[in-house]
Amino acid sequence: MIDDVLVIGAGIVGAACARTFAAAGLQVTVVERGAAAGGTSAAGEGNLLLSDKQPGAELVLAQYSATLWPDTVADLTAELPGTFPSVEFEQKGGLVVATTEPGAQPLLDFAARQSDSGVDARPISTAEALVLEPDLNPAITAAVHYPEDSQVQPTIAAEALLASARVRGVRVITNTRVTGPILSASGDLVGVQTSKGDLHAGHVVIAAGPWSGEVAAALGVNLPVKPRRGMVLVTTRMPHRVFHKVYDADYVGATLSSDAALQTSSVVESTASGTVLIGSSRQQVGFDNRFDVHVLAEIAAKALRLFPFLAGMSVMRAYGGFRPFMPDHMPLIGADPRLPGLWHATGHEGAGIGLALGTADIITALMTGDQPPIDPTPYSPARDSLAPFLDSDDAARLSDASAATADDTADQAAVSGGAA
Numbered sequence: 001m002i003d004d005v006l007v008i009g010a011g012i013v014g015a016a017c018a019r020t021f022a023a024a025g026l027q028v029t030v031v032e033r034g035a036a037a038g039g040t041s042a043a044g045e046g047n048l049l050l051s052d053k054q055p056g057a058e059l060v061l062a063q064y065s066a067t068l069w070p071d072t073v074a075d076l077t078a079e080l081p082g083t084f085p086s087v088e089f090e091q092k093g094g095l096v097v098a099t100t101e102p103g104a105q106p107l108l109d110f111a112a113r114q115s116d117s118g119v120d121a122r123p124i125s126t127a128e129a130l131v132l133e134p135d136l137n138p139a140i141t142a143a144v145h146y147p148e149d150s151q152v153q154p155t156i157a158a159e160a161l162l163a164s165a166r167v168r169g170v171r172v173i174t175n176t177r178v179t180g181p182i183l184s185a186s187g188d189l190v191g192v193q194t195s196k197g198d199l200h201a202g203h204v205v206i207a208a209g210p211w212s213g214e215v216a217a218a219l220g221v222n223l224p225v226k227p228r229r230g231m232v233l234v235t236t237r238m239p240h241r242v243f244h245k246v247y248d249a250d251y252v253g254a255t256l257s258s259d260a261a262l263q264t265s266s267v268v269e270s271t272a273s274g275t276v277l278i279g280s281s282r283q284q285v286g287f288d289n290r291f292d293v294h295v296l297a298e299i300a301a302k303a304l305r306l307f308p309f310l311a312g313m314s315v316m317r318a319y320g321g322f323r324p325f326m327p328d329h330m331p332l333i334g335a336d337p338r339l340p341g342l343w344h345a346t347g348h349e350g351a352g353i354g355l356a357l358g359t360a361d362i363i364t365a366l367m368t369g370d371q372p373p374i375d376p377t378p379y380s381p382a383r384d385s386l387a388p389f390l391d392s393d394d395a396a397r398l399s400d401a402s403a404a405t406a407d408d409t410a411d412q413a414a415v416s417g418g419a420a
């Protein structure tokens with residue numbers, strides 16, 4: 001059997017892509033080395049944020065994805081049996097606060113730039129912030145309300161997208177690890193070797209989250225996706241006292257930084273079940289998944305600066321995962337010009353839940369020759385900003401391949417008389 005598309009990885013990105021590929025009429029198989037939705041998509045929070053994105057291509061993708069979530073949730077609810085758990089989509093809004101005098105103006109400036117890019121970012125007074133969040137520490141120095149921020153339960157969202165993909169005919173193979181490429185005589189990628197035999201397909205999409213670098217290496221290309229560890233504390237259930245996603249403006253600096261050393265910032269939110277999630281940390285320690293009590297203590301201490309009442313609450317558990325970090329802070333979406341047949345949908349770092357739906361639409365349009373809903377160039381695997389993070393041979397391969405692609409495009413435009 002030869003599929004049109006083979007998706008490697010059954011996290012939220014692979015699930016979303018498989019679903020839209022199938023909706024476009026493609027025959028699709030998803031291959032997953034463990035259980036579906038068992039990777040990073042089950043190890044993070046489910047925020048769908050605009051508030052933490054600076055103006056630029058990632059924000060554009062987040063804004064586009066945000067427009068898709070309400071209808072997608074409605075479609076999933078209609079398509080899946082009533083017994084399927086809710087994805088807990090909540091358009092709750094975000095509240096970002098500064099806790100120091102020097103932090104106030106940068107937050108307001110950041111919000112003003114986001115506003116210019118179409119984000120609903122509303123600077124509010126402390127009194128107004130306390131109306132939104134009565135238990136917030138009143139000793140804040142600035143606050144911005146982001147009504148467009150929302151939330152899902154990420155594991156259930158990934159499972160629901162995958163279940164919907166199955167309804168559309170997608171085959172999902174679990175407990176099967178991709179180990180190597182199958183190449184045609186001309187060197188194109190036409191399938192993969194797995195721990196349970198060969199799988200053939202016209203296109204192979206790496207959606208393996210933080211393991212995408214390893215999978216790409218197994219298929220013969222270098223990809224600078226690295227794991228970035230994050231940890232979250234979970235309280236016991238309580239009556240709702242946190243109503244928005246509330247975080248310290250330091251969080252934005254942490255998401256935009258490439259620093260490998262530990263960074264923590266306060267991020268506090270309730271879940272539908274009544275627990276409070278307290279995050280988060282960022283640290284590049286490879287795939288070391290041991291809990292570090294110092295990290296957890298730092299996260300807890302910072303959360304108390306936002307919500308002092310949490311001092312009297314019990315923590316029930318902690319969990320953590322590995323964000324798929326890209327050194328140029330941009331997801332990778334599109335065909336890899338170094339290896340015909342290979343595609344990427346990965347590198348979403350701490351925003352893959354929010355960005356999964358937009359990613360799926362873009363890659364599906366690129367694969368089927370449709371007009372992508374937004375300009376895909378900034379996410380292209382052939383972009384120049386990746387070259388410094390590849391070894392020189394690989395960077396040269398990428399640059400040659402992208403120059404050849406540009407020449408082809410120019411030739412085609414000349415033949416068709418296009419001069420856009």
Ligand SMILES: Cc1cc2nc3c(=O)[nH]c(=O)nc-3n(C[C@H](O)[C@H](O)[C@H](O)COP(=O)(O)OP(=O)(O)OC[C@H]3O[C@@H](n4cnc5c(N)ncnc54)[C@H](O)[C@@H]3O)c2cc1C
Nearest residue numbers: 009011013033039040041044047178209230351352353354
């Ligand atoms: C603490 C923390 C908090 C976060 N909070 C948020 C948030 O609030 N909002 C948000 O949008 N994002 C958040 N994220 C980021 C988000 O979780 C990720 O960006 C997203 O889950 C990535 O999804 P994925 O499908 O690319 O990867 P994954 O979910 O990791 O899926 C990849 C899959 O590939 C499989 N795989 C790997 N190797 C192979 C192989 N050789 N063969 C077959 N299969 C393979 C893995 O088993 C895995 O299931 C957070 C992450 C962390 C760690």
